[in-house]
Amino acid sequence: MLKTIFSSLLFLSCFVIWVLPVGAQPGSTSEGEVDLVATFIEGNREKLLGNWDEALEKFEEVLEHDRDNAATAYEMARVYEAKKDLESAEKYARKAVAWDGENEWYRLYLADVFQKNGKDELAAEQYGELVKLQPHNEEFYKKWAYYLVRSSKPKEAIEVYDRLEAKMGITEDVIRHKHTLYMGMGDHKMAAAELERLVQKFPNSTAYLHLLATFREQTGEKKKAKEIYRKILEKDPTDARAKIALAEETKGNDRVLFLNSLKPVFEDPGTDLDTKIKEIIPYVKELANTGDKNLGTTLLALTSVLKTVHSDKAKAHSVMADVLYYSGRQNEALKEYQKTLELDDTKWPVWEQLLYIYADKKDFQKLVETSDDALDIFPNQATAFYLNGLGLNGLGKYGDALSSLQQALMVAARNARLKYDALIEMGKAYYHLKKYGKSNDAFEKALKINDNDPAVLKNYSYYLAARGEDLDKAKDLAARLNKAAPHHYVSEGAMAFVFYKMKDYPAAKEWLDLALQHGGNDDPAILEYYGDTLYQMGDTSGALQYWQQALDKGGDSELLKKKVREGKMVK
Incomplete structure (x- = not known):
């Protein structure tokens, strides 16, 4: 009787009043037993x-008078767990099960404590006992197998799953678990057999055939995989994944041939867009790395089909924009990125790509406007703050630029490259605000992040030379730049500018001659510097010739135009 009372009390959740069982006869419960129940309730x-x-004190008092009271041992175990004394919790949970082994709650709790104490094998044993108590409880079998796997007993786990299948029949979930275990054991034959059982059980499911085909591919059994894909197409002639898989037979080393074979699949509006994009993403990445024109042309044809068939999907425009961008067609890419954002403005990588195009084009007004829009959606995106600052610098709004760039530094966290880029722009902004000490500090901090990168070496050298201060350091930075990026007209032009500011015009000309040989003949700034240098050396006609070339190549400063008009150096 007392055991029944305690068990009833235990599962009357949240009730703390004692009521004798219905039908109890007067005198059937002694006064001592009533007191013991009261102590348990307390x-x-x-x-x-x-x-x-205080709770433990009361429970211990109960056990002093009723030494095999399972309910009390269970409650004590839970109290010890709350006190984070898992050793004692295990001790009393063991007692609860020993004194009342048919109570599933005690065994479930003991298994949980075993797991927390790192005793997975003992936890598995408890679920084995629970299966005996409830042989049709599917969850108990799965937990049993789970703890056997954690105990490094995959074979025993498979046996448990076999017993579950004998009770419940074949299910995808169990088959997948067994397949995974066989794979882990290196038994590919049995792993395949499990998937084949699934296919046999559900012969009309192409999803299970796909599982088996994918497995055959992963284990190098390409021929068997192709046979399965053909079976899939017999059941469903529109299955895109199977069509794509079989199209790969024609690929060999010819990527273009393979991609062209995908066109019918891409033209099918019933085929999932993600499935199509998944197939071409590796080739888009390859295009980004190589710039292969043939690959780019083929990808453009496919992505044009995607855009037509899935015109209302942002992803279709986005992937086409990527292909255009990596094919060097920035203006067209720009339009597709804009369309992507019209359809879905929640994807930061699209914003980022769009912003970098504006930065590359030096369209600083659009860069500022668009980065402002991006920051409305992504207020903690450091790159957006940086590009906003870059654009403001380009517009000559240096104070505003510093505000954005400082914000970029705050939220950049561990992004060292972004901090580096922001510091360079801060160095420029401080220079234009005539805060030269802070300008130097910003460049010095950038050097600490990467002391051999051309960007900081070029800019720091230029802004020191432009002030005519610390020209020896500017020269040293320019020398390091030429070592880091040799035979490049930008590096050589930087050294020439330092010599020009030192009034060593012959040396400046020598470096500018090198710059012209290495691509500087198309750069308006290099051409203008060359004209300035010739003028300082007394060659006025030569200077005018190079100033005019600078103008023809896109130089548009008022100062350059004035030099050409007046045929002389002007301030």
Whole structure:
């Protein structure tokens, strides 16, 4: 009787009043037993209040008078767990199960404590016992197998899954678990057999055939995989994944041939867009790395089909924009990125790509406007702050630029490259605000992040030379730049500018001659510097010739135009 009372009390959740079982006869429960029940209730009340020591004291009092009271041992185990004393929790949970092994809640709790104590094998044993108590409880079998796997007993786990299948029949979930275990054991034959059982059980499911085909591909059994894909197409002639897989037979080393074979699949509006994009993403990445024109042309044809068939999907425009961008067609890419954002403005990588195009084109007004829009959606995106600052610098709004660039530094976290880029722009902004000390500090901080990168070496050298200060350091930075990026007209032009500011015009001309040989003949700034240098050396006609060339190549400063008009150096 007392055991029944305690068990009933245990599962009357949150009730703390004692009521004798219905139909109990007067005198059937002794006064001592009633007192013991009252003590048990007091212990539970203290437990609910979080008074762990007081609760244990009451429960121990119960056990002194009723030494095999499972309910009390269970409650004590839970109190010890709350006190983070898992060793004692295990001790009393073991007692609860020993004194009442048919109570599934005690065994479930003991298994949980075993797991927390790192005793997975013992936890598995408890679920084995629970299966005996409830042989049709699917969850108990799965937990049993789970803890056997954690105990490095995959074979025993498979046996448990076999027993579950014998009770419940074949299910995808169990088959997948067994397949994974066989794979982990290196038994590819049995792993395949499990998937084949699934196919046999559900012969009309192409999804299971795909599982088997994919497995055959992963294990190098290409021929068997192709046979399965053909079976899939017999059942569903429109299956895109199977069509694509079979199209790969024609690929060999000819990527273009393979991609062209995908066109019918891409033209099918019923084929999922993600499936199509998944197939070409590796080739888009290859295009980004190589710039292969033939590959780019083929990808453009496919992505044009995607855009037509899935015109209302942002992803279709985005992938076409990527292909255009990596094919060197920035203006067209720009339009597709803009369309992508019209359809879905929640993808930061699209914003980022669009912003970098504006930066590359030096369209600083659009860069500022678009980065402002991006920051409305992504207020903690450091790159957006940086590009906003870059654009403001380009517009000559140096104070505003510093505000954005400082924000970029704050939210850049561990992104060292972004901090580096922001510091260079800050160095420029401080220079134009005539805060030369802060300009130098910003460049010095950038050097600490990467002391051999051309960007900081070029800019720091230029802005020191432009002030005519610390020209020896400017020369040293320019020398390091030429070592880091040799035979490049930008590096050589930087050294020439330092010599020009030192009034060493012959040396400046020598470096500018090198710059012209290495691509500077198309750069308006290099051409203008060359004209300035010739003028300082007394060659006025030569100077005018190079100033005119600078103008023809796109130089548009008022100062350059004035030099050409007046045929002389002007301030």
